[in-house]
Amino acid sequence: MRDSVGRGAAVPDAVPRPPIHRRGAPVRPYDPDSLHIYDTTLRDGTQQEGLSLSVGDKLSVARHLDDLGVGFIEGGWPGSNPKDAEFFARARTELTLSTAVLTAFGATRRAGRAAADDPQVAALREAGTPVVCLVAKSDLRHVERALRTSPAENLAMIRDTVAHLRAEGKRVFLDAEHFFDGYRVHPEYALEVVSAAAEAGAEVVVLCDTNGGMLPTRIGAVVTEVLARTGARLGIHCHDDADCAVANTLVAVEAGVTHVQGTANGYGERCGNANLLSVIAGLETKLGRAALPPGRLQELVRVSHAIDEVTNSVPDPHRPYVGASAFAHKAGLHASAVKIDPDMYQHIDPAAVGSDMRMLVSELAGRATIELKGRELGLDLSNEREALGRVVDLVKEREATGFAYEAAEASFELLLRDEVTGRKRFYTLESWRVIVEQRSDGQVVSEATVKLTSHGVRHVATAEGNGPVNALDTALRDALEKAYPGLADLELVDYKVRILDGKQGTGAVTRVLVGTSDGRSRWDTIGVDENIIAASWSALEDAVNFGLRRQGERADPNAT
Numbered sequence: 001m002r003d004s005v006g007r008g009a010a011v012p013d014a015v016p017r018p019p020i021h022r023r024g025a026p027v028r029p030y031d032p033d034s035l036h037i038y039d040t041t042l043r044d045g046t047q048q049e050g051l052s053l054s055v056g057d058k059l060s061v062a063r064h065l066d067d068l069g070v071g072f073i074e075g076g077w078p079g080s081n082p083k084d085a086e087f088f089a090r091a092r093t094e095l096t097l098s099t100a101v102l103t104a105f106g107a108t109r110r111a112g113r114a115a116a117d118d119p120q121v122a123a124l125r126e127a128g129t130p131v132v133c134l135v136a137k138s139d140l141r142h143v144e145r146a147l148r149t150s151p152a153e154n155l156a157m158i159r160d161t162v163a164h165l166r167a168e169g170k171r172v173f174l175d176a177e178h179f180f181d182g183y184r185v186h187p188e189y190a191l192e193v194v195s196a197a198a199e200a201g202a203e204v205v206v207l208c209d210t211n212g213g214m215l216p217t218r219i220g221a222v223v224t225e226v227l228a229r230t231g232a233r234l235g236i237h238c239h240d241d242a243d244c245a246v247a248n249t250l251v252a253v254e255a256g257v258t259h260v261q262g263t264a265n266g267y268g269e270r271c272g273n274a275n276l277l278s279v280i281a282g283l284e285t286k287l288g289r290a291a292l293p294p295g296r297l298q299e300l301v302r303v304s305h306a307i308d309e310v311t312n313s314v315p316d317p318h319r320p321y322v323g324a325s326a327f328a329h330k331a332g333l334h335a336s337a338v339k340i341d342p343d344m345y346q347h348i349d350p351a352a353v354g355s356d357m358r359m360l361v362s363e364l365a366g367r368a369t370i371e372l373k374g375r376e377l378g379l380d381l382s383n384e385r386e387a388l389g390r391v392v393d394l395v396k397e398r399e400a401t402g403f404a405y406e407a408a409e410a411s412f413e414l415l416l417r418d419e420v421t422g423r424k425r426f427y428t429l430e431s432w433r434v435i436v437e438q439r440s441d442g443q444v445v446s447e448a449t450v451k452l453t454s455h456g457v458r459h460v461a462t463a464e465g466n467g468p469v470n471a472l473d474t475a476l477r478d479a480l481e482k483a484y485p486g487l488a489d490l491e492l493v494d495y496k497v498r499i500l501d502g503k504q505g506t507g508a509v510t511r512v513l514v515g516t517s518d519g520r521s522r523w524d525t526i527g528v529d530e531n532i533i534a535a536s537w538s539a540l541e542d543a544v545n546f547g548l549r550r551q552g553e554r555a556d557p558n559a560t
């Protein structure tokens, strides 16, 4: 066998592959003590620009995290502000955690002061949590320039504060701030910080990439060295400024850390923290480490979205594992392979994290895409090669004129069902008309008239609306409601317009997307035309037709 550049090198026929743990049970059993999953959403997560949580919100996020099964929830910095202090006070009576342990975060004592007399340390003591996480400087430059104290006093601040809190009966973790930057310039001092903390009784020393600029190779190498030279139990806390926080965290685990910190959805200061949800998924599905109690990984998507809801964040569809697009397939070639085996274009089984595979129909689709989409819609199209070809052609033709079916799945479903199960119509349209009138008092009113025939009866309806589309929608439904009273349940809930550049030589076209709800579910339809009202009409007609099909209404056999 020759290689692709013809060098004639021997290539083994079968390259042995490393095991992939993505479908089987984790290799190591769940043991929350041997691998700490430490969430800092309520502390570092709230350092994100634009994110501010009430005490009630914080309690609610804590419940979601506990539901997921993380080992530790850092509730905040009790010495920082009244809200965080109140959180810990209310947590005592209002928060019952089943898997997680609540922790309080704060700094070591101030320079030149006894730990017992430091008000900030007192707040940590009084927070009432069994665990305290201290932040300490481990970069000599920060000791000298930010703390403005001596290297020895910084070590004393660490020892005293850890020992004091241990004597108070607390478990202590220590976040070694700027560890990786400090280690590069003054490795011996950074190691002294780790040893000082561990010797004073810190259970875990957490190496922090505070500025988020590290790359995985560096993290792996430093963790290996620090473990070998200190023997301390190590943790990892990474920021995402170089877009490597999750990778850095996983590499640190492979190098031997047994405590990982991160935030839900990666919220956090500047570019955010390591997304703990991705870290958990990576640990479980790729490294064979059980990060959560059995059965909880399937809650990942739900918990991610629930926390987005509380924090008032728009879920990013492209988030790995939990985003709506994480297992959505658009390219026809991908779909053709996925049809044979979803593993061919998926790095894990979406069900493992509580997600689903989805097919996106667009101009990039092929027959396999449509067949799989049909399967999602309950249609077996495996023996419908010709119909599939027609649908692919229709989709491509229409998308070339401005349609975008991936945003309007209901319109696609109508198109597909028309092609494979036959047209189903509920009325014959005679005409529609809209008048927009400005009256002498300055008021602008819209009035629409729709004329149609359904089951042999002609209906004419005129309606006013606060705009031409609203008037048309009302008139269409008024006209049809006698034949189909169930239409009263439908409501137009979203309306979006986009002007698209025309193809060569033609004018610009308008794409209208309409969202409709029946109070239980929502569907999206599309219309495209040079005229905005005509585009809206098409989208409204699809919305009504889809609603009537969904309600199982009887079609009009004479409708055209």
Ligand SMILES: CC(=O)SCCNC(=O)CCNC(=O)[C@H](O)C(C)(C)COP(=O)(O)OP(=O)(O)OC[C@H]1O[C@@H](n2cnc3c(N)ncnc32)[C@H](O)[C@@H]1OP(=O)(O)O
Binding pocket: 044, 077, 079, 080, 081, 107, 108, 109, 110, 111, 135, 136, 137, 146, 147, 148, 157, 177, 210, 269
């Ligand atoms: C890397 C991280 O993300 S760590 C978490 C950072 N989070 C926050 O800062 C949010 C909460 N912070 C706060 O509410 C306030 O900054 C407080 C209450 C902690 C302190 O407020 P202030 O007393 O007004 O001090 P200020 O914020 O200006 O400066 C921080 C002080 O802490 C000192 N400090 C910083 N790190 C440490 C440490 N690890 N141990 C002891 N002292 C420290 C600084 O030297 C500075 O001291 P100075 O007042 O003598 O100059």
Ligand SMILES: CC(=O)C(=O)O
Binding pocket: 044, 135, 175, 176, 177, 178, 208, 209, 210, 211, 237, 239
């Ligand atoms: C402790 C912490 O949040 C950091 O070093 O980034």
